[in-house]
Amino acid sequence: MINFSQFGNDLYTGRRSIPFIAHRRRWYAASAVLVLIALLGLGVKHLNLGLEFTGGSEFRVAAATNVDNYESRARDAVQQVSPGQAANITKLGTSSSTIRVQTEQLTDAQNNDLRAALAKEFGVGTNEVSASFVGPSWGQSVTQQALRALVVFLVLTFLVMAIYFRTWKMSLAAMIALLHDMVITVGVYALTGLEVSPATMIGFLTVLGYSLYDTVVVFDKVRENTQEAFGNKRRTYAEAANLAVNQTVVRSINTTVVALLPIAAVLVMGFTVLGPGTLLDLSLVLFIGMAIGAYSSIFIATPALVSLRHNEPAVQELEKAAAKFHTRQAKKDAEAQAKGTGPGAGAEEPATSEGLEPAVAGRGTGSTGSTGSASPASTASTPRTIHPYAQTGPRNQPRRKPKSQR
């Protein structure tokens, strides 16, 4: 097991830092490739929409006498005629049953074959099996309404986030991450040719909500840290954001693992025991979507935010002020070292106040690191100097000097 608490501690204090922001071009490039592949997949292989969207053929086997195991038997019949065809199989009526088989729209020849196959399977005459075309249950209007609702929701979220975080650029960055997740998730579906059912659509929506949720959690920490940075001018915006991502990375890992574990269980169950069906469809879209959502909130959303805000005057100013602070701090430390007293307690978190440039995970080798972490051992053992008089307690405080001697 990874020593997570130690890892978390280091990330929190900034002793160890993963350069999420500094390497943002890498993540952008990786994501761009993924998005491109997804878009290509969408363009070349269209989504395999289920019959709930497109409509299809419906077969009814009337007055079937023997209906034990009707599901698997009907499915076998469908597979004989058109291998790989998904089918919805239901039983109508209670005593004298009609078996209803819905498939995607078949050709006329297939239609006749399937009628014959079903008739043979259930021991009825071919004319007892009726075939008809069914319209989509998830029609255009449902999609349109859902899309309209989605747009309204995104606009509202954009506004709410802009008000809460007090910058519309955070909203924009969150939306970019969201779009990124959606495109990739949909692309996976297009490329693998998995059937898109209403359950999958619900899955997409869940992913969307989750991705946004995750981004908001990370951004809240970014907001906190950058606000502090704007206040004390000791870190650049990028540094503060990077620290925020580092500080929440343990949370992100934990959350993602916790969220993915139940889905993974469903997924494994779907693959091994159940075979294709709603359960597998849903768990797959959720697994992919949530994993990508967690990735994007760290690797896309925050870097995008930093890129967006990079050219703002306030951010530029902060950068200059922070650089000034760093040089001043370095000078102070150097002086202190020259005097041989070691860096004083006044050096405020020198290890975290590092620039973006040192890309190595262990930051101790950076420019300021040489000063800050040069003698951590020596300083750490004496956390704060307590006045020798005070060590024994307040009763033994030194007596105040008489006024004449002050």
Place this chain on the structure above:
Amino acid sequence: MALNPYTRKPLRVLGGLAAIVALLAGLLAGANIWGTAHWVPKLGLDLEGGTQMVLEPVLVGTNQVSGQQLNQARDIIVQRVDANGVSGAEVTTRGGRNIVVSMPGQPDKATEDAIRKSSQMRFRAVLAAGAGTNQPQPTTTPSGGATGPASPTGSATSKATKATKAPVPTATGASTTAAKSGIPQALLNATTSPSGTATSKPSATPKATASPTTGTSAKPKSPTDLAWVTEPLAKQFQALDCAKPGALDKVVDDPAKPLVTCSADGTEKFILGPVIVGGDQIDSAAAGYRPLANGQPSSEVEIQLSFKSAGSKAYADASKAMVSLESPRNRMAATLDSKVIVAPQFNEAILNGQASITGGFTIEQARDLANQLKFGALPMSFSLETRENISPTLGSEQLRYGLVAGMIGLLLVAGYSLLQYRALGFVTVASIVIAALLTYLSLTILGWSHNYRLDMAGVTGLVIAIGVTADSFIVYFERIRDEVREGRPLRGAVDTGWRRAKRTIVVADGVNFLAALVLYFLASSNVRGFAFTLGLTTLIDILVVFMFTHPIMGILAETKFFGGGHKWSGLSPERLGATPTTRYVGRGRFATTPAARTAEGSAR
């Protein structure tokens, strides 16, 4: 421990949570004993099966139903089904002719009717009115002052003719005179020429072909013009006997033409002008009790309609024109599926596009009707062709394995959080269990009250909710740990950590709740069901974090195990590499936390 002032408030909050759970359980128990609720949530179509109804359009003559009409009808039926609760019904067209509605459970007759009725509401001016049957019986005066004896809102008129509510039986005997009753005698004679040149009317010549008058205000006066009453129409009116069953079967309801029809209860018959405002102009409809002058609701049920702008203009123009006409012609008839449900007189011109219909219906009927009106009329009525039970589309094994997988997932989550958070993991697990309990209770209650049904997508949504709920705790615990790392004692770490985590949790859940709200109100069908589940789990998440996890943490911070930072508590300052701070702990003592540390710990 209860004496500790620090734990008093958390205990009170926990008591509140217990009260909520008890209340929900009590509600469910009560609904079970006295109502129709069950102890388990209702399941959706794909898991439990239900009823499949095949609807066949009722067509007049050789009319054919177009694919577009069928799709339109399907959309409206979807909305009507949705209005009955969050049930997740499936509505499809079949063979370009039928509509197939699959609903979970067994819909009753009223639901079934509400789905398939056309509910075409139109407003037409009354040109003439008469008693519903041709039997010799007391009828209205032939002088045109007749108001319907059965008209529910036959209130006092604003015009000179005062309160003709109780009709005076003047025309005695002969059935022929009785049948003519509503139409002035002169009119019947005068309207022999089809183009209606010399009727005694102010705006003399409406051309029946050139005035479609479907609610547009091109010729505002023409729909009320008596010249519409041609001789064949008058004959048809005379022959009409509302008491005969099937008397209206042959009525063709063309919005551009006048209509001869009966009132819904068959006591009155009418010649109506062309449609002034069509049902598509109804913007919203609401049912309720009509308020009295003092604002108190009366016992009279009314449906309030508001029109869209075009409709309200047409309505205003018509009412302005009609308010000054003599008695039968100052009435505006509201027809539902070609039958007059109510034909009130205008006492004043109605200019604001708000109409209210009061009639002999009960509040339930009014609510159903208002719902149907709101979503618009079906292009045609439907008859029920077949109604059968339908088996679940997903095999029972899907649900069973889904639940098994969910349980395994939950165990994995529990194991992982114990590994990560040591003893704190128990708090996570307990919180998830509480959340599950609350979800179960509310789903079951909602199944009873709002016909909420859990389908496969809903089940999976709940599995996802485990992750999101757990995340709230993770955010909270991580914040507490951050504070401990800063060197705060646990008591203070819990408080400051909570103050910060609260913001994050509220804003992140707020965004989710917003999503649920928008999707619920704007989307339809399955998406709506999803939004409902999402909103519910989000609310429960907030409730559990605020009313369970935080108070529990407050209490645990006071225990020696957690507060003292035991190695297995998940909050031990040593393991978290806390920054050493020296605090004055009173009575002349100082404490340095953590007491002994290795050199690598600090970065300060």
